[in-house]
Amino acid sequence: xxxxxxxxxxxxxxxxxxxxxxxxxxxxxxxxxxxxxxxxxxxxxxxxxxxxxxxxxxxxxxxxxxxxxxxxxxxxxxxxxxxxxxxxxxxxxxxxxxxxxxxxxxxxxxxxxxxxxxxxxxxxxxxxxxxxxxxxxxxxxxxxxx
Amino acid sequence: xxxxxxxxxxxxxxxxxxxxxxxxxxxxxxxxxxxxxxxxxxxxxxxxxxxxxxxxxxxxxxxxxxxxxxxxxxxxxxxxxxxxxxxxxxxxxxxxxxxxxxxxxxxxxxxxxxxxxxxxxxxxxxxxxxxxxxxxxxxxxxxxxxxxxxxxxxxxxxxxxxxxxxxxxxxxxxxxxxxxxxxxxxxxxxxxxxxxxxxxxxxxxxxxxxxxxxxxxxxxxxxxxxxxxxxxxxxxxxxxxxxxxxxxxxxxxxxxxxxxxxxxxxxxxxxxxxxxxxxxxxxxxxxxxxxxxxxxxxxxxxxxxxxxxxxxxxxxxxxxxxxxxxxxxxxxxxxxxxxxxxxxxxxxxxxxxxxxxxxxxxxxxxxxxxxxxxxxxxxxxxxxxxxxxxxxxxxxxxxxxxxxxxxxxxxxxxxxxxxxxxxxxxxxxxxxxxxxxxxxxxxxxxxxxxxxxxxxxxxxxxxxxxxxxxxxxxxxxxxxxxxxxxx
Numbered sequence: 001x002x003x004x005x006x007x008x009x010x011x012x013x014x015x016x017x018x019x020x021x022x023x024x025x026x027x028x029x030x031x032x033x034x035x036x037x038x039x040x041x042x043x044x045x046x047x048x049x050x051x052x053x054x055x056x057x058x059x060x061x062x063x064x065x066x067x068x069x070x071x072x073x074x075x076x077x078x079x080x081x082x083x084x085x086x087x088x089x090x091x092x093x094x095x096x097x098x099x100x101x102x103x104x105x106x107x108x109x110x111x112x113x114x115x116x117x118x119x120x121x122x123x124x125x126x127x128x129x130x131x132x133x134x135x136x137x138x139x140x141x142x143x144x145x146x
Numbered sequence: 147x148x149x150x151x152x153x154x155x156x157x158x159x160x161x162x163x164x165x166x167x168x169x170x171x172x173x174x175x176x177x178x179x180x181x182x183x184x185x186x187x188x189x190x191x192x193x194x195x196x197x198x199x200x201x202x203x204x205x206x207x208x209x210x211x212x213x214x215x216x217x218x219x220x221x222x223x224x225x226x227x228x229x230x231x232x233x234x235x236x237x238x239x240x241x242x243x244x245x246x247x248x249x250x251x252x253x254x255x256x257x258x259x260x261x262x263x264x265x266x267x268x269x270x271x272x273x274x275x276x277x278x279x280x281x282x283x284x285x286x287x288x289x290x291x292x293x294x295x296x297x298x299x300x301x302x303x304x305x306x307x308x309x310x311x312x313x314x315x316x317x318x319x320x321x322x323x324x325x326x327x328x329x330x331x332x333x334x335x336x337x338x339x340x341x342x343x344x345x346x347x348x349x350x351x352x353x354x355x356x357x358x359x360x361x362x363x364x365x366x367x368x369x370x371x372x373x374x375x376x377x378x379x380x381x382x383x384x385x386x387x388x389x390x391x392x393x394x395x396x397x398x399x400x401x402x403x404x405x406x407x408x409x410x411x412x413x414x415x416x417x418x419x420x421x422x423x424x425x426x427x428x429x430x431x432x433x434x435x436x437x438x439x440x441x442x443x444x445x446x447x448x449x450x451x452x453x454x455x456x457x458x459x460x461x462x463x464x465x466x467x468x469x470x471x472x473x474x475x476x477x478x479x480x481x482x483x484x485x486x487x488x489x490x491x492x493x494x495x496x497x498x499x500x501x502x503x504x505x506x507x508x509x510x511x512x513x514x515x516x517x518x519x520x521x522x523x524x525x526x527x528x529x530x531x532x533x534x535x536x537x538x539x540x541x542x543x544x545x546x547x548x549x550x551x552x553x554x555x556x557x558x559x560x561x562x563x564x565x566x567x568x569x570x571x572x573x574x575x576x577x578x579x580x581x582x583x584x585x586x587x588x589x590x591x592x593x594x595x596x597x598x599x600x601x602x603x604x605x606x607x608x609x610x611x612x613x614x615x616x617x618x619x620x621x622x623x624x625x626x627x628x629x630x631x632x633x
Contacts, residue, residue, distance in 0.1 A: 014195070014210035041313050042213025046261055047299040090261075094279075101284035102292055122211075123195040 002054035003037035005145065009061035010041050016124035017117030020063040020134055023126065024115065027138055033145060044090045049098040055108040059144065060092045061137075063130075064114035070133035071140065075111030111144075113137060168608045169584055170421075171567050175614045179571055182563035184556075184588065185422055193546040201230050201520075201537045205318055208533070211548075214257075214594050216313070217250035217305055218526035218551075221387075222533040224318035225522030229408070230537050232514025233321035238507030242323045244387050245499045246308035247524065248492040251386060252342070253301025254527035255444075255489040258592045259349060260294025263482050267356050271586045272579055290352070293345045297489075300335075300342050304496060307331045322511035332500055339497045343458070346490040350462050353483045354469075361470055368478035368562040368587040371396035372439065373429060374446035375554070377525050380404065382452030384491065386525040392450050393429055393440065396476070401431050407523035410532055416549065424556050427549055439557035442529030443591065444484035449475045456498070459491035478562050481590040526551045528592050552593045562587040574619035576609050578630045581622060584609060 007028055009021030025040040039051060044060070052058055064072070079096035090098070092112050099107040115137045118127050126134070172181040192211055196204060205224040209216035221243055228235060235243070265278045268287060284291035302312070309315020310325055317323055327335075357364050375393040379385035390404035391413060405413055417426040417435035428438030440446075449467070454460040466474055466483055474480040499505055522533045529551035536545040566587045570580045585607060608623040622632045 012210055012213055014207075039312075042216065045298065046257065046295050047302060049295060050299060098284055098291070098295065101288050102295055122191040 003035050004056040005036045006051060006055045006058045007036060007038045007061065007141070008040070008044075008048065008051065008058065009038075010044050011063050012042055014123060016119045016121045017127055017130040018063050018120050019126050020115040020117055020130055020137075021061045023134055024061045024113075024137060024141075027134070028141060036145065044092065044095055046090060046095070046098055048090075049095055049102055052095075052099050052107055052110070053103065058108055058110040059113055059141065060110065061113045061115065063117035063120075065117060065120075067114035067116045069116045069129075070136040071116060072114045073111060073140065074114070076109040077112050079107070113141065169563060169610070171563075171571060171609065171611045173574065173611065173613050173619070177574060177613070179564065179567045180614075182560050182567050183421060184559050184563055184593075185424075192548050196535070196546040197543050199543050200541050201227055201535065201543055202320055202541075204535065204543060205320070206314065206316055209314060212550075212594060215250065215254060215526055215528070215531075217246055217309070217315075218524060218531050219533070220309070220315070221247055221318055222522040222524045222526070222531045223535075224320065225388075225524060226520035226533045226535050227320035227522070229520035229522070230517050230535065231320045232517055233512040234514065235322060236507070236509040236512055237504045238326050238509050239322035239511070240387075241499055241502060241504045242308050242326055242510075243318055245327075245496060245505060246305055246317055247387050248495045248499070249301045249304025249308065251301075251527050252304070252346075252489055252492040252496065253298045255485050255492070256294055256297040256301060256349075258527075259353075259482065259486060259489070260291060260297070262589055262592070263485075264290065264294075264352075266586050266589065267353070267479075267482065271582050293348070297342055297345055300338055304335060307335065319511070321513055324510065326507055326510060327505045329506065332506065335496070336500050339493065339500060343490070343493045343497060346486070346493045347458060350483070350486040350490055353486050354462075354465065357469060357474060357479075357483060364479045365470060365473045365477050368565045368583075368590070369476060370478070370558075370561040370565050371476055372441045372558055372561065373401060373432065374450055375429070375440050375442055376447040376450050376530060377407070377523065378404070378451050379455075381455075383455040384447055384451035384453070384488075385455075386447070386488075386492075388524070391523075391530075393431075394450060401429060407532070408521045410521065410523065410534070410549075414532075414549070422556075425549070425553055426556055427554050435557070439561075440554070441558040442551060442554040443481065443527075444488050445475070445481045446529065447525060448484040448487055454487070454491050456491050456494035458494055459487050462487045462490060478565075478587055478590045481592070485592070528552055528594055529554050550594070552591070555591050555593065559588055559591050559593065562590065571611070574611050574613070576611060576620045576622040576632070578622075581607065581609055581624060581630065585624075 009025040011018040011021035013019040013022045022040045025038045029038040077092055079100050080093035096107045116133045117130050168185040170183045174180040205220050208219040208223045211219050265283045269278045306312050309317035373395050377389035378392045379389045391407050392403045393401040415428050415430050426435040428435040429440055432438035448463055454463050518536055520535045524531050531551050532549040534547040535543050538544045563584055566583045570583050610621045611619040613619050
């Protein structure tokens with residue numbers, strides 16, 4: 001049985017504020033919310049398009065260097081043709097396009113929660129500022145899920 | 147180019163995020179291209195990240211070094227820790243690890259080909275960037291893109307079932323593995339493997355067709371000759387999990403063969419340069435970093451092995467070596483063809499392992515005489531990966547040295563960029579065509595920039611040209627939206 005709501009966070013838990021996505025997922029998972037599936041990964045990848053199938057709503061969560069403090073919410077976001085450059089990771093807009101082509105159908109409504117990060121050093125903990133941003137983002141998410 | 151001018155080129159530490167690369171092209175007094183330097187995210191801090199930790203934590207910790215090849219780091223570290231605990235793996239443990247590793251090879255090569263490389267190859271290097279990516283591929287070649295997603299998914303499933311989790315898996319532990327496969331897990335993977343093999347064959351055929359169609363261009367693009375290095379099995383077969391080190395000169399003359407990787411430092415030196423965080427490995431038998439650089443990865447492995455121990459991939463290897471009188475072997479774009487041959491080999495190997503009853507065994511762990519030093523070497527998707535640790539009497543790591551695949555290819559990538567710059571840089575101005583071709587040359591190596599953060603909001607590539615006096619002549623970049631911008 002596919003949960004109607006998917007929350008998907010990504011990032012490297014050992015790179016300072018890059019842990020914001022996985023930390024968000026850990027905190028939300030601990031609430032045991034019904035009808036919500038929480039997934040995390042290091043990066044957003046092409047096969048994650050398959051995780052969007054059968055959902056009513058999707059929330060993507062990532063750390064952002066450019067988001068407003070403490071977080072920014074965008075959406076419903078649309079499929080787009082973002083250029084990959086050298087990165088092996090995909091952005092949510094590109095993932096939605098993969099979904100459209102794979103299923104020949106529009107994706108479910110998807111939103112992007114960008115939590116402002118400040119420092120991304122290997123081995124560093126989440127910065128104090130990022131932890132405040134995370135708390136604020138979680139407050140927002142609880143309302144979004146109501 | 148004086149030392150003083152070299153020092154004027156700095157790397158902004160804030161740019162050290164996944165997806166950001168910086169290239170500097172240095173001109174001589176006559177404005178001819180003299181050097182090219184790729185500055186990519188370096189793995190500075192890796193060793194410090196590991197030191198002071200209990201050795202049994204290391205295979206899991208090192209997964210955090212890279213979001214793309216966590217399994218490679220996991221297994222290289224686990225192999226090093228096998229040495230620390232003095233263990234010889236049980237057949238079940240070794241085969242489960244191999245299954246995990248070939249799952250990683252499969253999914254990583256699929257990602258690179260379907261997501262990053264094939265858009266360049268199918269649409270042309272100068273096609274508009276909005277089209278020349280996976281999204282364009284999905285629009286114009288939906289079946290190819292679809293199969294790419296499914297091969298990736300399958301590879302990830304192999305990893306999940308062998309490592310126990312989708313990410314942060316703990317499948318490999320010092321001396322063995324945590325789990326083997328259940329009957330249901332094996333059946334689930336067997337169900338789809340034949341389709342995966344078929345699609346992998348199609349991918350090889352597609353690259354081969356592109357080489358045949360654009361033979362002259364593929365042969366000459368970013369071409370340079372170099373020694374190569376990889377692991378091979380005692381039989382000389384391709385073996386991506388274990389073996390001895392083999393290196394040959396560009397003309398095929400042997401440099402060393404079946405060398406014990408546990409003493410890799412006798413063969414490989416590491417140099418540093420003031421303008422890069424990345425080390426410059428070299429083969430000591432050839433002298434120093436200037437003369438001893440080499441390449442690793444799919445092209446090296448397919449060219450250096452005596453045979454591939456799975457029939458379909460070995461047939462393709464022979465085709466590859468014979469193509470255009472062997473010219474594909476020295477072509478930078480030959481990496482793509484070789485990579486797909488390896489993807490096919492990975493799929494065939496997974497099938498063979500799934501039919502081996504040892505993967506259902508219960509003897510998972512071995513022990514032995516505790517050692518102070520452990521070295522683990524594996525052929526990761528991008529090339530040879532070396533993990534080296536010393537552990538004290540308190541079981542804490544007191545020294546770590548890692549040479550990752552992308553670092554081995556450091557100078558080789560610079561040479562590829564240099565060849566492109568000679569061909570496409572006209573005067574001092576960076577054109578979009580130059581930037582496109584630099585991108586294509588770098589992408590052939592599949593450098594892993596994922597050992598850094600990927601957080602949203604950074605540019606993927608910046609190119610600068612410096613004159614002989616060290617002053618910047620031109621600077622252009624491709625921003626995160628794919629736009630070409632001149633500064």
